Amino acid sequence: MEIGFFLLPKEKVSYLTTSATMKDALEKLEACHYSAIPIIDEEGKYIGTLSEGDILWKLRGTAGLTFENMHEIPVISIKKRIYNECVAIGALMDDMLTLAADQNFVPVVDDDRVFLGIIRRKDIIEYYTRNITD
Incomplete structure (x- = not known):
């Protein structure tokens, strides 16, 4: 089965742009309850995923950085400890299983790496649970 069936489209997904700040990221993560x-x-192309842990490590590792001045830190400058792989919209569900083991969601892109949305790990697990055969 193609993954497009499980796609949560960009319009329904919270995301950041490269112009966002660390403060923007923290506020958006809090509002959408994402980790x-x-x-x-x-250009709308997927470049990576920022985690709560990335923000905490940046806060811990930057002398003088506080909640009051985190608006000065661009998200693009925050080191990402894990690179979340993305998949093309034409991929099959079997391509997703390995990625879903290590990621809460899998970003989906078109042939030009333009971000189309995500597939949540929960949806992948539910699909395989329904389709397990002995």
Whole structure:
């Protein structure tokens, strides 16, 4: 089965752009209750995922950085400890299983790496649970 069936489209997904700040990221993560969030560039291309852990490590590792001045830190400058792989919209569900083991969601892109949305790990697990055969 193609993954497009499970796609949560970009319009329904919270994401950050490369122009966002660390403060923007923290506020968006809090509002959407995500533990990680996709980042896209000005052309709409997926460039990575920022996690709560990435923000905490940046806060811990940057002398003088506080909640009051985190608006000065661009998200693009925050080191991502894990690179979340993305998949093309034409991929099959079997391609998703390995990725879903290590990621809360899998970003989905078109042939030009333009971000189309995500597939949640929960949806992948539910699909395989329904289709398990002995």
